[in-house]
Amino acid sequence: MSTAARPAASARPHPWSLGRAMPVRTGEYKWVYLWGLPLRVMHWTAAVAIVALIISGFFIGRPYFVRDFGETWTLTMSRARFVHFLAAAVLVSTALVRLYWLVAGNKFERFEALFPVRGRDLVNLVRMTKFYLFLSREEPHYLGHHPLQQLSYTGIYLIAVVEVLTGFALYAMADPTGPLGWALLLSSKFAGIQGIRWIHHVITWVFIIFIPAHIYLAARADVWEHGGTVSSIVSGGRFVPKDMHFVDE
Template sequence: MEKNQSRKVYYVFSPWTRLFHWLMVGSIAVLFTTGLYIGNPSFLGNQGLEPTYAVNNWFSMEKIRFYHFTAAYILLAAIILKIYGFLVSKGDRLFPHFWTKKFYAGAWDTILHYLFLRPRHRPYLRNSLARASYAGLYFLILIEIATGFAMYFGINPHSGGAMLFHFVGYIIANEYALHLVHHYVAWIIVLFAIVHVYMVIRDDLLEKNGETSSMIAGVKFFAEEPEDLRDIR
């Protein structure tokens, strides 16, 4: 820890989680954009062109699908990095402790602050609401991976990938429902991203704890010792 204008520096996030974060951001952006086109080639409006219209073949349906599947594999690789970070770094294990009273006390403390009923909340490396929301995001991403690969490998039902993701068919009734789940979960993830960006900017402006830069440098700044410091010690 070092002094920084009466604040202390706490190293929280490993390089693995930071790399995971930015790979996730980039891959999800590509997946969502290309997914919209794959699902509805005229979602930008009727241009009077065939859906396979391309500039030197860079934007043909074949290429768009290639970008989509490549981004999916990058996201899967990012998840593996996150799992590795979870195993080697305590700062990468800031998940919600639903089984503790401290989690609910922290959530209530943060809610009151966000509703402007309390001028500030206690300092946290990652507050209870953030922990729960990120856990929810990872769950949604796993749904996208499972449904996406189930559709991808479904074209060859005898392949190893099809057998690996065959269980999805027991959970979701038919292929049409599979597409719908994949589509709507993608929108939920995008809505999460919008709220996430707002909350990060808000935290940087009001709390000044280095929330944005923490995903670059891995550190946060606090004038008081964070309530959940023991989680990384």
């Protein structure tokens, strides 16, 4: 950890600002290393794969910019399917790395830091929810993921599992007896083919909503706490006040 002094500054609002001024912290800061290189690479690789899946998936579902359904359409659709399947394989690979890192990572990357299973995190989950709903000014401070993030990431991971299973099922429709036929059989027990397509499509919209919300909340924390939350997923660490108590320190 390294320390740095931050000069004092006034918290005057911008003359055109519609909200109240952001608090400006002063004093001694320390740099804390949080995210290892494998996790950071996995994060950005998964982000690119998800964007590629969304774009190619919408095209496969409705090839909106192809008017000639001849040879050109066939070639374009083949390329879109290739991109979609390749991105899916990359996403599954990053998930396998994340599963391994739940055991091999540091204390901010392991299982107990990602899922709100500890008593203190369950209590702080309520406190953090009140803070985000502007019902309380008290915020439990975490170096890594706070309980609300833990819960949301757990939820998005579980939703991603369903997305992958339904994707495998749709892929297996071309070869039901192939290596992914089990996914088609399993999914068909809970929903028909159209049901599988519908679930796959709806979950895509869940990711479309989650991505900007994730970026906004990370940027909000960065502006509010001045700690480099956004840049931490690039550099691996962030600055935090030396005199602040953190639950997971």
